[in-house]
Amino acid sequence: PGGFSAESVRQDFPILHRTVNGRPLVWLDNAATTQKPRQVIEALAAYYGAANSNIHRGAHTMAREATEAYEAGRAAVADFLGAAGPQDIVFVRGTTEAVNLVAQSWGRANLGPGDDVLVPVLEHHSDIVPWQMVAKQTGARLVPVPLTKDGEIDQDAYRDLLSSRTQLVAISHASNVLGTVPPVAEMTALAHRHNAKVLVDGAQAVAHFPVDVRELDADFYAFSGHKLFAPTGIGALYAKPELLAGMAPWQGGGNMIESVTFGETTFAPVPHRMEAGTGHIGGVVGLLAALNWLTSLDREAVAVYEGDLMAYAHEALAGVPGLELIGSAPDRIAVLTFTLAGQDPAAVADWLDRDGIAVRAGHHCAQPALAHYGLESAARASLALYNTHGEVDQLVASLRRLQESA
Ligand code: PMP
Numbered sequence: 001p002g003g004f005s006a007e008s009v010r011q012d013f014p015i016l017h018r019t020v021n022g023r024p025l026v027w028l029d030n031a032a033t034t035q036k037p038r039q040v041i042e043a044l045a046a047y048y049g050a051a052n053s054n055i056h057r058g059a060h061t062m063a064r065e066a067t068e069a070y071e072a073g074r075a076a077v078a079d080f081l082g083a084a085g086p087q088d089i090v091f092v093r094g095t096t097e098a099v100n101l102v103a104q105s106w107g108r109a110n111l112g113p114g115d116d117v118l119v120p121v122l123e124h125h126s127d128i129v130p131w132q133m134v135a136k137q138t139g140a141r142l143v144p145v146p147l148t149k150d151g152e153i154d155q156d157a158y159r160d161l162l163s164s165r166t167q168l169v170a171i172s173h174a175s176n177v178l179g180t181v182p183p184v185a186e187m188t189a190l191a192h193r194h195n196a197k198v199l200v201d202g203a204q205a206v207a208h209f210p211v212d213v214r215e216l217d218a219d220f221y222a223f224s225g226h227k228l229f230a231p232t233g234i235g236a237l238y239a240k241p242e243l244l245a246g247m248a249p250w251q252g253g254g255n256m257i258e259s260v261t262f263g264e265t266t267f268a269p270v271p272h273r274m275e276a277g278t279g280h281i282g283g284v285v286g287l288l289a290a291l292n293w294l295t296s297l298d299r300e301a302v303a304v305y306e307g308d309l310m311a312y313a314h315e316a317l318a319g320v321p322g323l324e325l326i327g328s329a330p331d332r333i334a335v336l337t338f339t340l341a342g343q344d345p346a347a348v349a350d351w352l353d354r355d356g357i358a359v360r361a362g363h364h365c366a367q368p369a370l371a372h373y374g375l376e377s378a379a380r381a382s383l384a385l386y387n388t389h390g391e392v393d394q395l396v397a398s399l400r401r402l403q404e405s406a
Contacts, residue, residue, distance in 0.1 A: 005299035006309075009332070010386050012037035012293070026391045031176050031204060031335055031382035032360050033226045040230060043289035047282050054278055056255060064339030066281055073284035074271075076291045077236045081221060082212035088244065090274040091284060094235035095203040096126040098169070098222030101237060101274065102199055103130040105250040106220075107168070108196075113139035115168045116165040118196075120145040120153045121372055122177065125365040126169045127201050140167070147372050151178040151327025159190065165238070166196040173205035173221075177366045177380070178312075178327035179335030181205070186215050192217065197243070203227055206304060207384065208333045210299055213238050225283060230290035234283030237274075251276040302385050305332060309383055313392045317381075320399045326373055337380045340399065342406060345379040348399070352379075355398040357391075 010016050015035045018025050027035055047069070053062035055070050074086040083089060092098045107130075112116065117131045121144045128142075135142045143161055146154045153171070162169075169191045174181050188198045199220040202211055206223045213221045220239050226232040239247070249256055249267055253276035258266040267273045313336055318322055322341030340348050349361035359381045363370050370376060381395060 002109050003298035004305050004385070006305060006386055006388050009297070010388075012039065013386055014038055014041070016386060020356040020358070021354050026355075026357040026394050027385075027389065028381040028383065028391070028395060029358045030207070030387075031227070031364075031380065032382035033232065033291065033385065034131055034207060034229050034384050035386070036286075037229055037293050038229070039293045040286045040289045044282055044286050046229065047285040052282070055281055056272075069288070070279065070281055070284050073288040076288050078238075078290050080206075080211075080295065081236075081238050083238050084214070084241065086240055087269075087271060088241050090237045090239065090244070090271045091279050092222075092235050092237050093233055093280070094221050094224035095124075095201055095222045096130075096224075098220075098235060098237035099126050099199065099201065100130045101250050102220050102222075102239075103134040105247045105274070106243065107131070107134040107140075108138060108199070110160070111135070111140035111167055112137040113282075114165060115140040115167045116143050116161075116163070117141070118143050118145050118161055118166055118169045118191075119160070119289045120158075120171060121147050122153060122175050122180070122369045123170065123172055123366065124176055124201065124203070126203075127172065127199075128368070131170060132166075141165075144368065147369070148329075150329040151175075151180055151372075152329045152331075153182045153187070155183070155187075158187065162190060162194045162196070164194060166191065166194050168197045168199060170199045172201040172203070173211070174202075174208065174333050174335075175366075175369070176204045176335065176382075177337055177364050177369045178329065179204070179332035179382075181331045181333060182331045184218070187353065188217050188335065200385075204333075204335070207294075209303055219243055225287045225290065228287075228290055229294060231280075231283045231286040234280045234287050236287075241270075244274075246261070247274070248328060249273050249276065253277045255279075297385075306383065306385060309387060309389060309392065310334060310336075312389055313383065313395075315382070316392055316396045317399075321394060321403050323399065326375070335380060336382070337378045339375065339378050340403070343402065345377045348379045348402065351397055351402045352395070355394070357395055357398055359395075 345361035
């Protein structure tokens with residue numbers, strides 16, 4: 001419907017035309033990583049084939065070109081997130097590194113005994129472990145925010161847990177386990193009333209709906225390029241300028257200094273102060289191409305299409321005998337996590353793989369969230385804009401055959 005056709009978008013993805021185990025690939029592991037359009041693959045080939053150079057130093061033509069490409073990528077990320085400008089964007093390896101940067105730079109300076117960091121039980125390990133580490137280092141307390149049965153963050157409990165002790169709240173903009181989309185703007189406003197900062201993990205959100213960090217009033221916002229049709233190894237952290245300006249570097253090295261003597265180093269202004277060493281220049285080139293590709297689509301029509309596909313998949317899966325979908329909150333995107341009676345999730349994934357269908361089985365880097373449902377492992381089918389109703393039919397047919405063969 002609308003101005004979007006999954007069938008025509010599929011033509012941009014060479015990998016979707018391969019076979020796996022003799023069957024056409026059905027890629028339903030998009031929450032782990034998305035595939036790359038040829039626009040990204042071609043941008044990488046062009047960069048490495050004709051434009052490769054380090055940046056910011058050598059005073060030669062190609063160094064200047066690479067610097068321009070790198071900084072154009074930063075400006076594109078700022079636009080994509082609704083940030084005021086490129087100076088608010090730090091390049092990182094991905095969401096995990098962004099959270100660790102905030103924990104080690106902002107957290108170490110601002111947390112101490114008597115302080116709380118609130119993290120919903122639903123969160124990815126990358127929103128739990130870095131805060132657990134910095135809590136141990138600083139004496140702060142890591143406080144889990146419970147979930148409702150439906151898999152939503154318990155908003156009453158959240159309100160009760162917020163206090164003058166709260167220094168930071170870390171929330172995913174969309175859950176990688178359930179696809180739930182919490183009311184981030186409201187939760188942020190509540191946290192701000194207690195003078196707490198909010199870090200939003202956008203890893204699962206950015207590929208599915210437009211984000212505006214200033215509308216959310218997020219203090220920090222992180223995402224990974226590879227879940228957004230871009231290469232692995234590149235991602236971005238947005239930080240409010242007044243926060244970033246006060247943050248000390250978390251890694252030292254080249255590119256992040258103003259002057260160095262053995263006695264003392266003075267640092268470059270942000271964001272460069274946060275980017276020690278040679279960055280992933282090719283990754284930024286690929287990310288820029290991915291953002292240009294994605295934003296050239298009618299994103300409202302994409303969201304309508306994905307919503308329709310999700311509803312279709314939800315209903316079709318619910319009809320498979322013995323299949324139980326985990327979490328039933330209505331506001332969710334792209335992720336269907338399930339168990340199949342009498343089947344180990346790993347065996348389910350293995351069976352589907354023989355039909356060329358890629359899903360993930362395991363704890364999805366969210367052991368506390370699965371434990372909430374009394375599970376250690378589950379199967380997860382996660383959708384992207386290039387998936388089709390026909391692919392959902394193949395998933396359902398394969399699961400039905402598995403149940404019949406059991
Ligand atoms: N947060 C969420 C919600 C995720 O889904 C993921 C990836 N599964 C991450 C963080 C970590 O992303 P990365 O491994 O790219 O750093």
